[in-house]
Amino acid sequence: MEAPLLHPLKFRQKSDLSCGLSIYSNTQGCQRIGADARFIDVENSASPICVATARNHFIIGLTMHLFQAIRERRSIKSFDPAHRFSKDEEDLLIDLAVQSPSSFNAQHWRLVNVKDASLRAQIRSVAADQSQVTDASLLFVVCADLKAWQKGPERYFRNAPQDIQDLLVPWMGKFYEYNDLLQRDEGIRSATFIAHTMMLSAKAMGYDSCPLIGFDPIEVSKLVKLPDNHVIAMMLAIGKSTKPAWPKPGYVDRSEILFENTF
Numbered sequence: 001m002e003a004p005l006l007h008p009l010k011f012r013q014k015s016d017l018s019c020g021l022s023i024y025s026n027t028q029g030c031q032r033i034g035a036d037a038r039f040i041d042v043e044n045s046a047s048p049i050c051v052a053t054a055r056n057h058f059i060i061g062l063t064m065h066l067f068q069a070i071r072e073r074r075s076i077k078s079f080d081p082a083h084r085f086s087k088d089e090e091d092l093l094i095d096l097a098v099q100s101p102s103s104f105n106a107q108h109w110r111l112v113n114v115k116d117a118s119l120r121a122q123i124r125s126v127a128a129d130q131s132q133v134t135d136a137s138l139l140f141v142v143c144a145d146l147k148a149w150q151k152g153p154e155r156y157f158r159n160a161p162q163d164i165q166d167l168l169v170p171w172m173g174k175f176y177e178y179n180d181l182l183q184r185d186e187g188i189r190s191a192t193f194i195a196h197t198m199m200l201s202a203k204a205m206g207y208d209s210c211p212l213i214g215f216d217p218i219e220v221s222k223l224v225k226l227p228d229n230h231v232i233a234m235m236l237a238i239g240k241s242t243k244p245a246w247p248k249p250g251y252v253d254r255s256e257i258l259f260e261n262t263f
């Protein structure tokens, strides 16, 4: 089912009918956008454009164009400490984030959403006093479970064709077993993918972000009670920027990063 696009005008109000069908009112009149929709509080959203998602992950409203989100995402240093995400916005962010790719679909990422203000302050004290840690609307410690490959791998392919399941599930064990370095690489890779999806999604929702590695990983591990066989890939602050980013720091010459066929 292709959901109709809403007109990109300002939305005046939303209503949620108990029958499960939902309506956004905009200056064009009411538009029904389907059952099982969940809503962004458009009036309180930082985004001038409307985003909504249904359980099957249709994006029903108009979001920022992907190319624009990629070009405009910046690592923001100052966030509005008074701003909070609504539950719906948080849900949307996570719904989008988990669409990220992962090797063998093992979804190694584990996200610690740090809500407690005193815990945030303690993390800041071991994160070079970076204000993003306490001031951003959301702070995720983006971790990875290094043993995800061992934990019921059949569920990672439960909707795949049987022949694919038969191939990949037994292969996965042989691929990772006895290879600690690969397990770690894969965890960090997956965590990085989800963090990047979150940064672009946040941008498309009208928010900003900052990935952070400037912290003491041992101390942060203790603070978030990181389980054994997990690593922290980075922290990720997401919220409403209060200061524009400085000019883009500069890109190295293409010839330094791009090679044809071989180095």
Ligand SMILES: Cc1cc2nc3c(=O)[nH]c(=O)nc-3n(C[C@H](O)[C@H](O)[C@H](O)COP(=O)(O)O)c2cc1C
Pocket: 073, 074, 075, 076, 077, 130, 210, 211, 212, 213, 214, 215, 234, 245, 248, 249
């Ligand atoms: C893994 C990673 C860790 C980072 N850690 C920090 C950090 O601790 N503090 C910070 O202010 N910026 C941090 N950054 C942001 C980078 O400095 C920034 O991405 C880079 O300068 C390019 O700028 P841009 O993201 O605005 O395009 C980090 C970025 C990455 C990818």
